[in-house]
Amino acid sequence: MVAKETENAIDRVVVVGGGTAGWMTAAGLASMLGPTGLEITLIESEAIGVVGVGEATLPHIKQFNDTIGVDEAEFMAATSATFKLGIEFVNWGRKGDSYIHPFGEFGLPNDGVAFHQYWRKFAGQPGVGTLDEYSLPVIASRMGRFQPPSDDPRSVLSTYRYAYQFDALQYAPFMRRHAEACGVTRIEGKVVDVSLEPERGRVASLTMDDGRTIEGDLFIDCTGFFGLLIEKTLETGYDDWSEWLPADRAVAVPCKSAGPLLPYTRATAHGAGWSWRIPLQHRTGNGHVYSSQFLSDDGACDTLLDGLEGERLADPRFLRFVTGKRRKLWNRNVVAIGLSGGFLEPLESTSIYLIQEGITKLLELFPADQNCDVEITEYNCWMDLQFERIRDFLILHYNATERDDSDFWNHMSTMQVPDSLRDRLDLFRAHGHVSAYDHGLFLVPSWVAVLIGQRVIPDGHDSRVSRQADADVQRHLAGLKSHMAKAATSMEDHAAYLARNNMMRAAA
Amino acid sequence: MSEERILVEGPALRTGVVGAYLAKNWLGAGRSLAIVPDTGAASSEPFLTRSNVQRFHAELGLPMEQVTKQCGGSLALSTSVQTTDGPAHLPFSPVGLARNGVDFHHFWRRARGVSDQPELMSFSLSLELERADRTPQLAQIAQLPIEFGLRLDRRAYSQTLLSFAKQNGAEVLADADGHSADLVVDCGDTDAGPIWRDGTLRIGPISDIPGMEWHVVGSAALRLSALMAPLNDCAAEQREWTRLAKAERERILDMEELLVLSDPTTTERPALKRKLDVFAACGKIPTEDYEVFAPPEWLAAVWARGFRPRRYDRMADLLPEVDLIGWLSQLHSQITDLTKQPRAA
Known part of the structure; x- marks a missing residue:
């Protein structure tokens, strides 16, 4: 690249947080830009759990996997994945209705x-x-x-494409192996402090719990809802979309598989939200997304457990969230990818798509140096549009209904x-x-x-x-x-x- | 059910384009289409159609060979426009070849940093063929990886389309006296923006950029056809047509402003400013919904106006330097060889 200001050059990227977003980002950057000399470090702590966002995906992920050189069969086996031809929506227009978005x-x-x-x-x-009856992926599903x-x-x-349903807890390790093979350095530990450059307010370094200091030029915040860098440090702000999408909690539980492996995800509407059912090779992922304004946690959990098709495999796990997005997905020298950037309920399996889109756009605009305000503005403009258009599509599911129960x-x-x-x-x-x-x-x-x-x-x-x-x-x-x-x-x-x-x- | 009637009026070329398309795609039982062309404006001067002319004629079922033969047509590989800095040539096809998703000019920029390289636009096969007066004929073009439009005789093309409309059931009238309609499509010159409201659809202003007259009128017809609903019950479709037409108009105004402003960086048009800022920063040209001009045209236009990116895409560094130089040299040689081939008879 030319016109690079050496003292401001971006040659070191630090990804904070493992999980799906962290390891996808590290693998994507390392595969595409590692050979150009970009140094990529990922910090994660085994003591911090991962949310395991989005077991169901959209067809775009195949392109991501292909681009970074993932072998499909190896990936399927490693993540207990199944194929996905669409999403079945049950009880949305009216109780008793069922259709598939193929x-x-x-x-x-x-x-x-x-x-x-x-x-x-x-x-x-x-x-x-x-x-x-005129859609092949629907009939096949x-x-x-x-x-x-x-x-x-x-x-x-x-006339169709396909995606995957996989175990996100297995996908992150799979991506980790791929990323490390591409040269990503993993650092185990917790970040206990973040230092900012005094004048420009950019993140300068991270202090680890063992006292080490990790410096970087560009930081990717993949710390999930916590938003360690983008929010706790830079106080970026958040656009709250609860006005249109009031679901703010979820409870998840896996169960044993029952019946044949279905090549589609199911989203069943309930009285104050909806539940997902994602068939994997070794188990079924289940969860209930609901609005706490209209339903208690106990009520939500009961609805979920009542609907399980197989034996429960773990205790129910609760999540809280606010639907919306950061005011800036890229702020100063921090890019928020994954849940740190925003949350849209997984009704249309868009979580991993948004991670992928964040990585792709970052690669496209990857700056040479810190003089990159234009790239930042463009990135934010693009990601805002992606979030807003998905938001509208999600609202459609709730608004276009005859339900009044x-x-x-x-x-x-x-x-x-x-x-x-x-x-x-x-x-x-x-x-x-x-x-x-x-x-x-x-x-x-x-x-x-x-x-x-x-x-x-x-x-x-x-x-x-x-x-x-x-x-x-x-x-x-x-x-x-x-x-x-x-x-x-x-x-x-x-x-x-x-x-x-x-x-x-x-x-x- | 009473008959639905559409009346199309305005200059012959424009009414021909709209009339032919509606005759083919809308006329049917219970519908009538009347066209009132102003033939006074139909001189024999050539005019340009853009590369979507192939799709347009395919939808009409008009063979390209027939159109070019009847209308004195020749292929056009670019648009030429006058800017305050001189002429700019905007090719319909990419400059050079993209590689692994990275546009050619990033590789060229990197190569330029390490060795002498010909000018970027000399890697445009389209521009080089036209510059060497070796624009291929229709029969040859399929062998080349380039998009093309047509330069046609205005009067002959207008007559061809009006005849086509007539053959497909439209009436071609000398004047509109005594003809009422549920929808009047006004193709006349105007400064007012495009709008479809109540019983009138106004195509709106036509840009001076070559090819825009045909493009705007053609896309108005396509859009109208794609949003067809009963003419007495189409308020939502009217709003959508107007929204899309206004978006198209904005994109054309972006290009006009880039070409005519003495200092385009002073533009207050948000989409143009976005394009210029991002291109200057990193060589990408962001697109809006419903772009009119293709990426190669934008690249050539910003280049002609003197914009240069301060850096190239880092992924262009993935190609070893020796391979990069060899690739560019080979590509340029191939283009040069093609411009030296004998002219077609």
Whole structure:
């Protein structure tokens, strides 16, 4: 790089905190920038527990793993992982409802018009069925089938992507091995003091509990909710989004697996929140996210335990959080990645995605020296947008509902939503058009999945649909539905696929 | 149900673009489309279409060969604009080749620090082919990794599209007298911003940047078609069309300001300021939702206006120096060789 001010150069990165965020960040930086001479140190203490955020992921993680050279089979076995084709939402639109938000398309566009517009016109007519029946990943999920998507864009088997469900407590050690192989130095111990540069207020060094001093040029705060550097030290501030997303607690407990390994996560709505169910190879992860305004801890725990499908494997563990994000994800020479940067409930498995996005953007803007105010501003601008757009999508799940069976749901369904979401809902409700953006995680099929899944059925449809004869469209719908079902049937059983490809973790 | 009627009026080229697209994508049973072109403005001067012209014609089902033949067309690989510092040439295709996700100019910048290198823009195959007067013909272009637009005869193209609209069921009228409509698409010149409200959709101002007339009118038609709903019940769609059109207008104004301000760093346009600041700092060009100009065009524009990044991407250091120099040399030679190939007959 040129124009580097030697005395201000950024050549030493210190990651504070292990866990998923810390080790992903260390591995990402070391893989991409280690060979350029960047020195990366990670500090963690075995005495400090990790939250183990986000056992369920989005398809983007495959790209991250591929980029840093992770072998998929090795990764699957090491983290007891299963494949994931989407998320099932139970009881959200109404009690008793179920839909899957898949990692893929619904049907195929026709004559430039989105598939769901054709479906809308004929929905309710005999044989047409639900929108889910036109999504291969949904059908495969329901059947417990999996196979990687086809590379042939003409094949219906190319219309989806996949993610993973893994044990986050095994993922961090896996990433650690990868990071250390790429040259990351791990320091065991607790940080007991943080020294700031007197004039510029940047973090200069960390003092460890054994008296050592660790200096660095750029610090990555992966200390979770505690926010040792970004908040406790720099007092960055926090944007509180509880107004729209009032869930502020979670209780988690693992249980024994029961039934077949399902290639999807389940999110079941309850009276004051929702519970997750994440099938792993060796156990099932469960948790209940709820609002303490509307439900007690005991009540939340009872709901969770009542819903377990297998024998409980540990005591319930409670978490408290405030939904929102730091006012600046990058402040001075500290970048907050993971829970230290913000928290959005894991309803759409976005926690690890946001870690990944933080790493990717940091790599893209990685500064040469401390004269990097522009890079900091750009990073914060980008991450703010990512957080806000995910926030809107999460609010949608609560707001687009017909549930009125509790104070919680009455509050959520009648609250004032952000203008950006309100306009989007109005547009869809009219004739099924979806307002798309270029920079945001959730694309048109995701919005359609949740909107239709939660009974936001447009009043009308795109008028171009009527340019085709009804009989032709109905024939097309029937053919497509049958084709999708056949394709799903041709896929392998999920567990059998894992076993055949040496992806099962050896029994302890 | 009563018939829905759309009336498109304005200069011939613009009404031709909108009319042809709506005739193909909207007309059907219970709908009528009338076009009132002002043919007075349709001279034979050439005008530019941008690289999305291929998609546009594909959607109409108009073969590119037919359009270029009927309309005296030739391929265009870039937009040329006048700035206060002189002409700027904005290629539709990337300058050089990106490597491992890192744009070429970062590698060029690093190489420039250790050895003499040709100017950055000489690594643009598009610009070098045009500079050497070796712009390929349509039959050859598929062999090259470059995007292209078309330079077309305005009058001939207008007539082609109006004829196409007529063949697909639209009426082409001399004037609008006696024709009422549920929606009037006003393609005329105006300083007022784009808006669709009640029964009128105003395309809005047209930028002087070559290619923008076709682009703005074409995207207005695409957007209108994509948001089609019953014309007496489309308030939400009207708001969305207007929002998107205004966003597009803002992106065009960003580029205009970059090109015409004597000192672009004084801009008060937030998105432009963001682009200039980030580029000057680290050579990246951040994008907004709904960009009009492609990254290579932005790169060429900021470069032409004298902006240079203070550093290159650290990941460009991953390539060993000897490999870097060899790669650039080979790339430049390949481009030079292509510019020396015989002209097509």
